[in-house]
Amino acid sequence: MEFTHVLFLAFAALAVVAAFNIILQRNPIYCAIGLIVVLCALAGLFLTLHAQFIAAIQIIVYAGAIMVLFVFVIMLLNVREEESKTDRQKILKVIAVPLFLALLAEVFVVIRLVNNSPPAIASAADNTNPAASLGSVESIATAMFTTYVLPFEATSVLILMAIVGAMLLARKNSKDDFERIEQALTLENDETEQAMQADAEKSKEEVAA
């Protein structure tokens, strides 16, 4: 029993409890808080794996930017409780539990089969020279800007596309277009329904006659 084991168990328990919180809560803001706790616990686990840079980025990007966006949208739309459940959901709930157990069992069997966990490379955690250890800012930067420079550039293009797409989608006047489409659709629906009703009445009259 080392100190890392204690840390691992504590963070793992926190992550699992908070993850269950996400899927069992009805109020979206509680779900968001659960996810934030999971992300922070995962950052702690990354630290036990000596991935310092990823741990910091996890908090800054995930917890500090993406989740703030989620919470912001939940507040903006001001959704409190989920509305009435539909029938479909009850069936799904019945399916979900055995599916959960089956997936879990499968994964554990696979892990058990390949359980010859390799010893960690000793040089990965160099305490005397932290800059040289695996997961430091220096080592990640070296890899990112030499071997993996093309994926890095592709990511930046992706983010640019996301910015443009988000602006296009959230623009105010796009509502008008949607409304027009919707009106057209409902009109069509109404017309067909009216026509069907008229047909039904006609057939009734014919039957009566």
Place this chain on the structure above:
Amino acid sequence: MVPLSWYLALSAVLFTIGVVGVIIQRNVIVLFMCVELMLNAVNLTLVSFSRYLGDITGQLFVFIVMAVAAAEAAVGLAIIISLFRNRETLNVDEADLLKL
């Protein structure tokens, strides 16, 4: 030293919880959060393999997954906002305009 299989097991549990969340929750935002949870479970696997194999590539994958998640969150939340403007609901079962 914590064995590699512990990290893999935790990651599997988190991923499964994410899958179940996608199945039983009906709120779009919460569904989205469950997808993020699954991404994070995979990230944990990548980082632990990176550590145990002594190869930095896994951590770079995590970096790129995070960038993709950020882009996905921006676009996805924009879609959710425009959905809410039009349908006044966040329930995925009621967003069935294409079904007629």
Place this chain on the structure above:
Amino acid sequence: MSSLLNSIDFQYVIGALVKIVVFWLLIMMIVAYTVYAERRVLAVIQNRLGPNRVGWQGLLQPFADLIKFIFKEDIIPLSVNKWLYLIAPVVVLVPAMMVLIVYPFGPENVPMPFGAEISSAINWLGSAIGFDWNIKIDTIDLHVTNFNIGLLYVFALTSLGVYGIVIAGWSSNSKYSLLGGLRSSAQMISYELALSLSVIAVVIQAGTLDLVKIVDQQSGAWFGFIPKWNILGLFPAGLIAFIVYLVSAIAETNRVPFDLPEAETELVAGFHTEYSALKFALFFMAEYVNMMTVSVLATSLFLGGWNGPFVSDFKWLGPVYFLLKVFFFLFLYIWIRGTLPRFRYDQLMNFGWKILLPTAIFNIVLASIIGIIFL
């Protein structure tokens, strides 16, 4: 369990705990007297007297305020979401406080006065309760700890602080609080970008994210008389970075002229409208600790931290210079509050996204080009 106890480095752990307590008390005193100084300086600017009744020149005013906060009635409004309402002030304050372990107050290996006597006393105490500590305090480092992602650690924690404000605004179930929380989260996301991008000009010069090493690298002088501070390095990139940092830091801490989230003339008090007594005091404290944090960062990133004349001869001068520079920034905050009017909300967003952020990005390019040529 015994192997767990043996694996702990007592010299490090006890030293860190003692330093955390001492630095925490120091920060609390500075925060308390910043509030007092703010009221007195604003009074001078506005041609009033300010609080001068409790003690000589009102110097005991912070303690009177604290006692007042403790003994006031703690109201929890009926329609709030109770659990979130209670947790919000804690979520604001805890990340703000956690940053203090990387504050670089002074240089490393400072000779400790009475070091031998203190260490023998601690060892005697340890042997009395059955531990063989064997602690030596001849020299101390004037920071709790330093690690090679120090700067990222600070940014990570400051980005977590926004949750407390958002949760407070949402859980209060009041329109003023909700508007304040929304404004605050939008503002903090927008200005955090410019804040973190402006720092890159410093990182290019220092080549590290460790705050202690960044300050170390700024010792010495160019041509023998110009201090080798990062604000003057890579000229003019360092200067532009400093200005961008300062503006976005003021916005990040929700202070005048960017105090839209708590604009009292339009939103009553913003996100903390429904809070009273000690919970309000926690928000108040968190705001001032955050001011302290950005001042400490500005000092150690741009103004050379503890560096100054004669520090290498007498190392205890380091923390004095450091605190003087931090006090200068805190004074700047108060001065700006007394001088400038508040922005309009659309002006704030336009300024952040259309002026500050492009400037910061352009500055990175500029700093990289100058760095490639001269470093």
